[in-house]
Amino acid sequence: MSFLNGLFGRKRDSSAELAKQRLLTVLIDDRYKLTPEMMAQMKADLAEVLKRYLPAIDADQIEVTLSRGEAHDLLKADVPLRRATDQSSHR
Amino acid sequence: MGRVITVTSGKGGVGKTTTTANLGTALAMRGARVAVVDADIGLRNLDVVMGLENRIVYDLVDVVEGRARLRQALIKDKRLPELCLLPAAQTRDKDAVNAQQMIDLTNQLRAEFDYVLIDSPAGIEAGFRNAIAGADEVIIVTTPEVSAVRDADRIVGLVEAAEKGPASLVINRIKPRLVSRGEMLSVEDVLELLAISLLGIVPEDETIVIATNRGEAAVYDPSSLAGRAYINIAQRLAGEDVPVMAIPDQQGMLDRLLGLFGRRRT
Numbered sequence: 304m305s306f307l308n309g310l311f312g313r314k315r316d317s318s319a320e321l322a323k324q325r326l327l328t329v330l331i332d333d334r335y336k337l338t339p340e341m342m343a344q345m346k347a348d349l350a351e352v353l354k355r356y357l358p359a360i361d362a363d364q365i366e367v368t369l370s371r372g373e374a375h376d377l378l379k380a381d382v383p384l385r386r387a388t389d390q391s392s393h394r
Numbered sequence: 395m396g397r398v399i400t401v402t403s404g405k406g407g408v409g410k411t412t413t414t415a416n417l418g419t420a421l422a423m424r425g426a427r428v429a430v431v432d433a434d435i436g437l438r439n440l441d442v443v444m445g446l447e448n449r450i451v452y453d454l455v456d457v458v459e460g461r462a463r464l465r466q467a468l469i470k471d472k473r474l475p476e477l478c479l480l481p482a483a484q485t486r487d488k489d490a491v492n493a494q495q496m497i498d499l500t501n502q503l504r505a506e507f508d509y510v511l512i513d514s515p516a517g518i519e520a521g522f523r524n525a526i527a528g529a530d531e532v533i534i535v536t537t538p539e540v541s542a543v544r545d546a547d548r549i550v551g552l553v554e555a556a557e558k559g560p561a562s563l564v565i566n567r568i569k570p571r572l573v574s575r576g577e578m579l580s581v582e583d584v585l586e587l588l589a590i591s592l593l594g595i596v597p598e599d600e601t602i603v604i605a606t607n608r609g610e611a612a613v614y615d616p617s618s619l620a621g622r623a624y625i626n627i628a629q630r631l632a633g634e635d636v637p638v639m640a641i642p643d644q645q646g647m648l649d650r651l652l653g654l655f656g657r658r659r660t
């Protein structure tokens with residue numbers, strides 16, 4: 304079943320996908336009392352600190368996610384760095 | 395010494411009583427000595443689901459308060475001599491017992507049964523705390539709906555905090571056609587959200603309604619999907635190395651193909 308699900312994919316705007324994304328936000332809020340506003344503020348603060356060391360950081364591109372794990376939950380920040388050589392040719 | 399297993403949930407009405415009755419019956423059908431305990435005090439239900447409502451003389455509170463001995467209050471199942479029910483009190487409220495009394499009670503039961511399954515009230519209050527007080531293991535029941543999953547997550551945390559974790563999960567009332575259309579959370583979605591181990595899954599099945607009307611467990615009808623699902627869960631609970639049952643998804647494939655060509659079936 305999951306093989307077929309993978310094969311055909313689930314539409315990103317399906318109600319199940321929407322439910323899952325909403326629940327992710329709600330569960331994080333329930334467990335960590337981290338509101339979307341606080342999350343946005345954390346991203347901004349994070350960008351500010353990181354920029355002191357890495358000027359190539361693009362603050363708008365930082366993605367912070369919380370995910371669930373068996374033993375512990377995980378806070379993950381994806382911080383894209385502009386490459387000096389190819390920053391104009393890519394995207 | 396038997397295992398004391400509490401069946402609980404955050405949201406009400408997701409299938410705790412149905413699960414307790416069916417797992418208890420399935421385990422007894424395998425030859426185990428099983429006691430099912432209705433800990434939903436004031437909202438007695440397990441007796442009617444199991445068709446034993448006419449036989450009640452004493453209840454859990456009578457035992458706890460010393461008006462009856464455990465042996466007098468336990469009701470033997472109609473068909474399975476190794477299956478017993480300890481009913482809840484109907485006219486008392488949740489405060490009629492405390493956690494220590496539940497621990498003492500489960501210790502008595504543990505000595506005489508292989509499995510003690512406790513049907514917990516929903517929610518996060520005293521009734522839930524009493525129901526898990528004597529537990530060795532906790533099963534959390536949820537449906538694949540946002541409010542039920544959210545409330546289940548609260549319970550996951552409370553069970554961990556009470557050092558009764560990690561709990562295992564039963565996802566009930568799955569509608570495979572809705573899942574395959576992307577209109578219901580899938581088993582994988584729920585597991586990713588709650589991050590606890592999966593004990594089993596149960597499809598939405600009319601057999602549950604009919605079986606409950608008759609006061610018989612659905613596992614007596616092993617041709618039914620829900621009956622098979624609960625037998626599978628009982629096997630896994632008993633430690634058999636069997637995979638979680640797959641729920642057949644008869645028309646899902648067709649739906650998906652039609653979906654691929656941009657058509658909707660309603």
Ligand SMILES: Nc1ncnc2c1ncn2[C@@H]1O[C@H](COP(=O)(O)OP(=O)(O)OP(=O)(O)O)[C@@H](O)[C@H]1O
Nearest residue numbers: 406407408409410411412516567597598599602606
């Ligand atoms: N898999 C299923 N398919 C169809 N109906 C179901 C299924 N599981 C449960 N039901 C129905 O849902 C209703 C609630 O189930 P049940 O009483 O077991 O829930 P509960 O969690 O014990 O509720 P409460 O929180 O009130 O104690 C019942 O009418 C039951 O027959």
Ligand SMILES: [Mg+2]
Nearest residue numbers: 410411434439
């Ligand atoms: Mg119930």
